[in-house]
Amino acid sequence: xxxxxxxxxxxxxxxxxxxxxxxxxxxxxxxxxxxxxxxxxxxxxxxxxxxxxxxxxxxxxxxxxxxxxxxxxxxxxxxxxxxxxxxxxxxxxxxxxxxxxxxxxxxxxxxxxxxxxxxxxxxxxxxxxxxxxxxxxxxxxxxxxxxxxxxxxxxxxxxxxxxxxxxxxxxxxxxxxxxxxxxxxxxxxxxxxxxxxxxxxxxxxxxxxxxxxxxxxxxxxxxxxxxxxxxxxxxxxxxxxxxxxxxxxxxxxxxxxxxxxxxxxxxxxxxxxxxxxxxxxxxxxxxxxxxxxxxxxxxxxxxxxxxxxxxxxxxxxxxxxxxxxxxxxxxxxxxxxxxxxxxxxxxxxxxxxxxxxxxxxxxxxxxxxxxxxxxxxxxxxxxxxxxxxxxxxxxxxxxxxxxxxxxxxxxxxxxxxxxxxxxxxxxxxxxxxxxxxxxxxxxxxxxxxxxxxxxxxxxxxxxxxxxxxxxxxxxxxxxxxxxxxxxxxxxxxxxxxxxxxxxxxxxxxxxxxxxxx
Ligand code: NAP
Numbered sequence: 001x002x003x004x005x006x007x008x009x010x011x012x013x014x015x016x017x018x019x020x021x022x023x024x025x026x027x028x029x030x031x032x033x034x035x036x037x038x039x040x041x042x043x044x045x046x047x048x049x050x051x052x053x054x055x056x057x058x059x060x061x062x063x064x065x066x067x068x069x070x071x072x073x074x075x076x077x078x079x080x081x082x083x084x085x086x087x088x089x090x091x092x093x094x095x096x097x098x099x100x101x102x103x104x105x106x107x108x109x110x111x112x113x114x115x116x117x118x119x120x121x122x123x124x125x126x127x128x129x130x131x132x133x134x135x136x137x138x139x140x141x142x143x144x145x146x147x148x149x150x151x152x153x154x155x156x157x158x159x160x161x162x163x164x165x166x167x168x169x170x171x172x173x174x175x176x177x178x179x180x181x182x183x184x185x186x187x188x189x190x191x192x193x194x195x196x197x198x199x200x201x202x203x204x205x206x207x208x209x210x211x212x213x214x215x216x217x218x219x220x221x222x223x224x225x226x227x228x229x230x231x232x233x234x235x236x237x238x239x240x241x242x243x244x245x246x247x248x249x250x251x252x253x254x255x256x257x258x259x260x261x262x263x264x265x266x267x268x269x270x271x272x273x274x275x276x277x278x279x280x281x282x283x284x285x286x287x288x289x290x291x292x293x294x295x296x297x298x299x300x301x302x303x304x305x306x307x308x309x310x311x312x313x314x315x316x317x318x319x320x321x322x323x324x325x326x327x328x329x330x331x332x333x334x335x336x337x338x339x340x341x342x343x344x345x346x347x348x349x350x351x352x353x354x355x356x357x358x359x360x361x362x363x364x365x366x367x368x369x370x371x372x373x374x375x376x377x378x379x380x381x382x383x384x385x386x387x388x389x390x391x392x393x394x395x396x397x398x399x400x401x402x403x404x405x406x407x408x409x410x411x412x413x414x415x416x417x418x419x420x421x422x423x424x425x426x427x428x429x430x431x432x433x434x435x436x437x438x439x440x441x442x443x444x445x446x447x448x449x450x451x452x453x454x455x456x457x458x459x460x461x462x463x464x465x466x467x468x469x470x471x472x473x474x475x476x477x478x479x480x481x482x483x484x485x486x487x488x489x490x491x492x493x494x495x496x497x498x499x500x501x502x503x504x505x506x507x508x509x510x511x512x513x514x515x516x517x
Contacts, residue, residue: 011035011412012122012131013101014108014348017046019137019385019401021089022067025096026405030412036131037098038124040107044093047141048085053165053184055191056082059212059294063232064239064396067092071232073225079214079294112353113380118423118491120381132423133415135408136348137385140465143342147179151317158334162188163341173197174333177322179314181207183293185338189307190297198306200330202322204313205452206280208264208287212294243395244470250288250393251468254446261287271299280311288393289450343465344368344458354378355425368464369435371485372478373400374407375426380489381415383408389438390474391456391465393447399471407478414481421491430485441468 010032013023016039024037043049058065062075065085070092076084093099106126111134114121119130144161146152152159160166162184175198178185186207193199225232249256264287272278281302302309312324322330349361356363356378363376368388370376375383385408390400415422442448442463447456456465467474 007127007129008119009034009036009129009131011133011135012120012129013037013135013137015039015046015137015139015142015385016044016093016102017048017137017139017142018067018089018398019139019404020044020046020135021092021098022398022401022405023135023137023385023408024098024101025067025069025092026409027412028096028098030409032412033101035101036103036129037101038103038106038108038122040105040125042104043090044102045086045089046139047163048082048089050142050163051082051165051184052167053162053188053191055187056184057187058082058085059183060396061239063236064243065398067398068236068402070095071229071236073222073232075217075222077214077216079212108348108351110351110353113355113382115355116491118380118421118489133381133383133412135383135385136352136387138346138348140343140346140386140391141341143347144337145340145342146337147314147339149314149317154319155317155335156320157332160336162336162338169334171196171334175331176200177202177314177330177332177335178338179335180338180340181205182338182340183291184340186293186295186298188336188338190295190301193301193304193307196306198308198332200308200310200322200332201302202310202312202314202324203280204325205285205290206283206311207290207293208261208283209267209293209295209298210260210264211267212296214296240395240399240471244472246394247470250447251441251445254286254288254444254449257287257446260292268299272303274303277302277309280309283452285452286446286450288446289452290454290456291393340455343455352379352382354382355380367458367460367462369431371426371431371434372407373467373474374404374411374478375424375431375486377426377428377431380423380425383411388464389435390467392467392471393456395471400467400474403471403475403478406475407481410479410481414483418488423489423491424481424483424486425489427485427487438468439463442466444468 011027013020013035016037020037021044027035057079059079061078062080066072072088103126106124109123111120111122119132120134122129122131144163146161158169171192172195174196176196177200178189179202181203189201268278268281301307310324310328312326314322315325316323320331322332349364350359352360360376363378370384370387373387373390385401385404392400445468447463447466456463458464
């Protein structure tokens with residue numbers, strides 16, 4: 001950073017999806033206004049801004065998939081679509097006065113912890129700054145992954161990823177290949193099937209798909225939710241409670257999931273009459289091992305005459321021809337990759353250098369691990385939102401995000417109590433102890449025992465993504481920072497070598513707003 005004057009803020013938040021915006025709201029409510037939200041794009045929304053593919057919606061009910069502090073009586077459906085979720089996040093941004101804090105086109109290029117100054121030196125696409133605390137809310141589903149398929153560069157047609165949908169390219173009347181059968185692909189298939197000439201689905205692993213109890217939320221319900229907030233809270237509470245009751249089957253007693261498998265098989269039988277197709281679509285692993293998918297339209301679409309299911313992965317591309325790992329050959333005009341994201345190998349981890357001079361990617365070379373999903377060893381005052389082992393298989397990630405925000409708020413309180421020129425660094429022994437406990441519990445879960453491979457597992461086969469408990473338990477263990485788990489770092493009283501200027505967003509804007517979004 002040299003001798004130049006630079007901007008300094010108390011907190012830099014990276015990302016403006018649910019995690020980053022939630023952090024911004026909670027910081028302001030705690031009276032902290034000296035912070036910026038660094039965003040690589042030019043609007044808020046994170047994954048709900050980027051994913052605009054046809055049929056994109058959330059498969060967690062909206063009244064649960066929203067902030068507890070920003071309830072919305074106006075959700076149009078049980079499972080609202082991407083445009084509504086995105087506009088909800090825009091609304092939250094306005095309602096809570098977050099705009100002055102946003103820095104668009106400010107992708108973090110590198111970050112380094114200064115052991116002398118006890119702050120983070122951050123280079124962004126819009127210039128450098130320093131921050132006492134960094135909140136990394138980049139999300140696990142932000143960097144699209146396209147597999148390295150030999151010959152893909154020889155394909156003369158159109159290629160894109162589900163999270164980078166090209167709306168200028170019209171699929172009508174085209175021969176299209178859909179690669180993958182994850183949550184994205186199964187929403188795309190029924191949305192494009194009526195328009196394309198031929199749809200070929202490359203299914204490496206069949207998914208368990210259950211009915212989706214979706215419906216419009218009636219005007220009467222919306223009115224009631226707006227006028228009597230307790231009804232909205234009760235609805236949310238019911239949605240939450242039902243999911244909490246399911247957790248032990250996933251985490252402790254996977255054998256109890258047989259009943260749900262029966263429902264899944266029946267769901268398929270009703271829509272797919274061809275026994276050969278049914279055989280292709282029947283999973284050979286325990287339900288829940290991979291994310292359970294919800295759709296009423298996926299199986300009926302696969303039974304249509306213009307759809308072909310190749311029960312194999314995409315192995316190679318030769319010109320217009322896609323070669324499956326079963327040797328099949330299919331000529332297509334366009335390829336859509338629904339092949340997921342860099343979850344356990346996040347690109348941001350290569351850009352963050354900790355107190356020991358190593359990057360987060362190097363620190364995590366044997367697997368991601370952080371104390372209470374938030375603090376990695378050797379990365380002082382660096383907190384991740386949706387960090388390692390905070391993912392859920394059956395409920396709303398917003399509950400986990402809010403628990404992590406409680407932890408962030410207590411972390412900031414502890415820093416204030418400890419005084420100026422202080423940082424907290426997670427003790428390696430505490431991180432290891434936390435990770436050992438999680439991994440021990442993980443051994444009984446359906447994700448580890450269900451007989452499948454999934455993005456929950458990293459390259460070493462370790463589950464570093466999922467939380468093996470209830471959301472209530474996670475909320476409890478993240479309520480407060482236990483200082484015994486941290487080393488307190490103190491900066492010598494000498495004057496800093498650079499002269500930071502106050503953060504532009506430190507506008508002292510009062511945050512007393514809480515309205516339905
Ligand atoms: P994903 O779950 O990671 O699925 C990727 C798919 O690509 C898998 O079916 C995988 O097969 C397949 N694949 C990878 N390489 C392949 C190849 N060479 N040939 C054929 N298939 C290949 O990705 P996603 O569907 O984008 O979903 C990611 C996560 O986003 C979800 O789990 C969910 O958390 C979230 N999401 C949620 C919603 C929702 O709320 N409705 C919607 C979309 C996404 P294998 O199974 O064999 O590995």
